[in-house]
Amino acid sequence: MKLKLNRHFWVLVHRYAGLFIAFFLIIIGLTGSIIVFNPELNYWFDPPPVVTAQATPMLDAIRLHDTAQAMVPHGSINALTFYIKPGDVYKAWIEPRIDPATNKPYELDLTVLMLNPYTGEELRREKYSDDIFPITHKNIMQLINRLHYQMALPGSIGTWLFGIVALVWTIDCFVSAYLTFPMSMRSSETNKATPQVSRKSWLARWWNPAWLVKWKGSAYRINFDLHRAGGLWVWILLLAIAWSSVGFNLGEQIYTPVMKTVFNMPDPFGDIPKLAKPQLDPALSWNEAHTIAKRLMDEQARINGFTVLREDSLQYLTEQGVFIYVVRTDRDLMDESASTYLFFDGNSGKFAGLNLPTGQNIGSTLHSWIFALHMAQIWGFPFRIFVSLVGMLIAMLSITGVYIWLKKRKARQFSQDKRARLEAEVST
DSSP: OOOOOSHHHHHHHHHHHHHHHHHHHHHHHHHHHHHTTHHHHHHHHSOOOOOOOOSSOOOOHHHHHHHHHHHOTTEEOOEEEOOOOTTOOEEEEOEEOEETTTTEEOOOSOSEEEEOTTTOOEEEEEOOOSOOOSOOTTTHHHHHHHHHHHTTOSTTHHHHHHHHHHHHHHHHHHHHHHHTSOGGGOTTOOOOOOHHHHTSOHHHHHHHHHTOOOTTSOHHHHHHHHHHHHHHHTHHHHHHHHHHHHHHHSIIIIIHHHHHHHHOOOOTTTSSOOOSSOOSSOSSOHHHHHHHHHHHHHHHHHHHTOOEEEEEEEEEETTTTEEEEEEEETTOOSSSOOOEEEEEETTTOOEEEEEOSSSSOHHHHHHHHHHHHHTTOSSHHHHHHHHHHHHHHHHHHHHHHHHHHHHHHHHHHHHHHHHHHHHHHHHO
16 A cells, blocks of 8 residues: 555654654753753862963973873873863873783773873872762763763663664654645645635745744643744754764764765765774874974965964874874864864874865765754854753753643544444444
8 A cells, every 4th residue: 555645644753753752852952951061060060170370381282291191101192282271281181001911901090190281290180980870079960961862871772772863853853844834835735725825925824823832822732832833943953953963873874874975074084994903103203293283284274275273182093093183273163172183194194184174075064063053162152051941942842742642642532432432322
């Protein structure tokens, strides 16, 4: 039997998709409204050591790196940090080296080493873990973040589950928008409009009632209007959050292949092949790598017409054997973060790729925008407040959707019971 894709079909799709994702979206929305303020809350719950800003300049990145490296001989520090805000500590992230006696990684008592960037003095050692229980002031934000993207479930179960939820949500964004359109625009519906309705433009018939809430209506009507209009007013942002959530959770499996196919988006990290065996130490020294990085970035800036605003970091990827030079340019979208990447070989210094956040490729530009919107990394603190409110709106849309379903289900059940009573009376 041929499936008819009429309005009733899409109503069913929206209904059951919404019921499947409702609980998860309530969690996602409420936790998302909190983690928008991650930097402030992390600082509040787990304040770092205090560093007094000084008139003298900070130590240069290579000296800080070497100082930290000398303190952890069995660890490896695979990054130089060039940009440190006044008053912030220098953080060196530690990876264990391989113990030649056991051919296994050394057991270290830390994952991050914090130094005074002006003196190189050690301020704190921390060993972070994925454990979220027992809940303490140090891991409470980690718990909220993990609830947001994987329900704090162990392993990859939550990641896959939330990835599927995000994919269903993305599809339902289009279905729910379609269901708000005026009847005459629905391809499967050919109901004749009355002369009075036909005199109105399509936009006028869409604006009212789809975009407005009748606050003097019944409880059901208010919930219905909030559900429909609430989703329309922030539809673009909801779609960006839903699709970028697929990118966070199912990036390799779905997001990147789709973006590559539809928008020809490059994948700078995935397109660089991994080595047969990780190369723990590059042939280039950090000084040599930094010199090469600046020269290559200057060349790319001239070729591609962008301006470097500041250096951010230089990182070495052991699995690919390449350096990543990260700078902030006039192509960056996010308020503070640097997201212009240049790749070059860790042994020869040969150029291996460039990724610009905007202006290089439509797929990369779209990717930058939707992730910046999702993380509220643009337009300053007011937009972060707005995204926090949108998180609450997402929870509201889910709650009103379930309420509408329950009311309709109750009405259908009442109608069925009434019909059954009438049939019973006739049969007697």
